[in-house]
Amino acid sequence: MNPKQIIQEIVAEKEVDQVVFVGCGASKADLYPAKYFLEQEAKELRAAHFTANEFNYATPVSVDEHTVVISASLGGTTPETVAANRHAQKSGATVVSLTRSVDSPLAKTADYVIYHGFAENYAAKLEKTGYALQLAVELLHQIEGYAHYDSMQEGFEKIYELAQRSAEAAGKSAKKFAERFKDESGIYVMSSGASHEVAYSTSACLMMEMQWLHSGTFHSGEFFHGPFEIVDRDVPFILLMNDGRTRDIDARALAFLERFDAKTEVVDSLDYGLSSHIPAEVLDYFNPFVLTAVFRVYAEELASARQHPLTKRRYMWKLSY
Template sequence: MKKEHVEQIQKAIKAIEERQIDNIFFVACGGSMASLSTGEYFISKDTAVPAFVYTSNEFIHRSPKALGENSLVILRSHSGETPETVEAASFAREKGALTIAISMEVESPLCQNAEHILHYNYKDGSDVIDGELGIFYTFLFRILKLITGNEKYKRAEKQLENLGSLIEKNQEKFKEAADQFGRKHKREKLIYTMASGVYYHQAYSFTSCLLMEMLWINSNAIHAGEFFHGPFEVTDYDVPFLLVVGEGPSTSLDLRALDFAEKFSDKVEVVDIRELEYDGIDPDLKDYFGSALSGPVLRLYADGLAEHTGHPLSVRRYMWKMEY
């Protein structure tokens, strides 16, 4: 990892150490919120520190009562220019919270509004460890180690060195299946995604940012644990589902939903996280790395749709083109 990134993470962790942190808020919009939700999942699962995820605008308007000088607020915006998130950083500082911004743009308004910056490289030839996944997971593992004292997070940080090669291996492994998915579903106007646990956030990101935003395909992210509490009534032979079977404590929820969906739909595609390559990863750390690997794998399924529909992922109707 580059020296500048090491120093940024060390300064942020030192700031956390020097304050009493009673709760942690993860604040962002869209895909950035989905990525930060991974942090909330593991903080809530592995520690007793209350953690919350907010979309930036609601964070401001709801003004959580627990937000104050003993709060840590972690914000993210890829460009650092998302207006709601920039405002959320200012709002959190006004409440006395410790604010840490994650972005690719150091000089962005978000980074200027936050006390500490975690900058990641983007499309500059850097390897994964200096990219958004490497920076975020290093920071997350440091926080978990700080709170719990558990040595496994030190091992996890060390094993992040394998992340780049694992992404390449797993994308190669799923490349053909993803292309076939695009070929089979190129005429679909609606595709549901389903997952649970930490993978639900990946399903949400895939639904909102890839299917709906980039491909203009109607969709909804269904939590596998909620499938039987309403959504399963839409299941029929011609209704497509992309179902992520996770690696972790909620796998049984995914398998139950999968069993039902495959009985009544002829269009069920499965991305089984348990089939990923985990070379160099300790068995007790698979849950953490599965969540990091699932995003790059799912991206291939959007690429497959883009290829076979002739609809580039870069095309927008409204975003960046008008005031809204």
Template sequence: MTEYTSQKDLKEMVNKIMSKSPELESIFFVGCGASFSELYGATYFLKQNAHKLKVQSIQANEFNYARPNLADKTAVVVVASLSGTTKESVNAVSNAKKWGCQTVALTHLADSPLTKDADFTIVHAFFEDYASKAAKQKDALGFAVEILEAVEGFNQYQKMLDGLKVVDSITNFAADNVKESAKDFGEKYKNEKTIFILASGPNFGVGYSTANFIFMEMQWIASPILDSGEYFHGPFELTVKDAPYLLFMSDGKTRHLDARALEFFQKFDAKYTVIDAKDFWLDSKIDSEVVDYFDPLVLTGAMRVYAEELSKARKHPLSKRRYMWKLENY
């Protein structure tokens, strides 16, 4: 049985990183595709809370071909790949190592090529339940929490640890309770050729992942991803009667941005669906000061159910592809 990396393991890992690089100044989150989008929440958390620690999220091949100046001995680089075989991500670990960075592989497979040049490996779940679909995000966030605490201290540290302990049960609860609404969603949107997605704050990564990988990659549905705040600065011109939208609604600080977009959908009779983090009782189990950072994990689990029902309604399996896994060098 695979042993997945625990929060205690992450803390020990960070302690080792700090002992090797007490001058640590920056952290990079690197990946491709869905793995790249799943690092968004950890990046957002650090950008919101760090005073000194510099943080960047960068696509793996951009990292390889356009080395950031901060990628040196004062940096730790976390590279994610579910299978651990994505060549751009494997190369990113090797390059980071060559540039003097400490390297962390974040993967489902402990002995995959991604781990070959990595100083440390985080092994996450994926297939066990709906919460495991967000396990990569959870481990990236847990690692970010430990890095921030170690480098400069964080006054909400215990609240984040408490949230990490309960978020899996909340995510599975959410997935169990959206099955009927997910079926309705599948029927409602099965013939759409385009679905616009809106999200804000830490949930933008979930929106990006849903647009690019669930809708475009897995269902061949065109799907622009819009920031809820930016929606009113151009994109709202396309909101007309029955224009199709999916809105991920925050349970935290940026909820007003999402609510404003929802009001506009209603005003102009758009065809919309809302997946609202507040429906899943996060605020009763996770402190309101940090609940934002757990929204993406719960929404990821819920959205997986929506994706499954959409694929059934369209008679288009989530595994069906035109090009991926079929063409070499792409």
């Protein structure tokens, strides 16, 4: 079943007043654009976003038969997220899970499953984010109605090809970035809007987990409320810059970084033509696709320059924890 059919079936059987997104690490971050979309566009439908184990230990009392829980795990085996599915169902919620692994524990504990790609190409790595966002759009449109539904569908039709082309075009810039940053011991990452947790996963997963680099992440709008005090000449920053309503927030942070000669790498959706392909009224929600695809190339080049494969781990999957 596709997202539209799944939501049609759910809302035909129950009244839905809340959507809760649950995952861990990069999968949690991949759900954020959908949650952000509902926060921005829904008038009555509530949205929440949890790391899975907090959902398990501190399940909101509002989670009940009127709740749809959307969970995600790439391999479908993340123990905390599998447990979250069970917690959600015990509370009466309907669970829709996103994974690439057929018959995985996550799939077996969900009411509905959508299988996505990942390894095929850069566009496939975005399918989890895309399906979550499609589910959110369908929930809003079928429950409240959504004026820009057709524009979102146009965006979905175009974004994967655009993101793939953008990633393929990023190689030269990515190599320059890798050479500039390969000897850093730590890198800060920030963004805003729907891309806020793209910055989070870039920091937590690509930098800390996959490169063993010290890293911190914060919203571009919060930069001036604490983090900017560490700015100095050659302090390394990555700014994932949005094309849309929050661009001025990112631009303000960039101006400060440049003012004090911080070592700044900007990855900008505007440079890859996002606004010339996606309708303006829904532009904000498609930034994460381009930024995620492009920065994956940057991460691959950094890993190569540092001779530290993205697959290398010290603890993950090797110890009991």
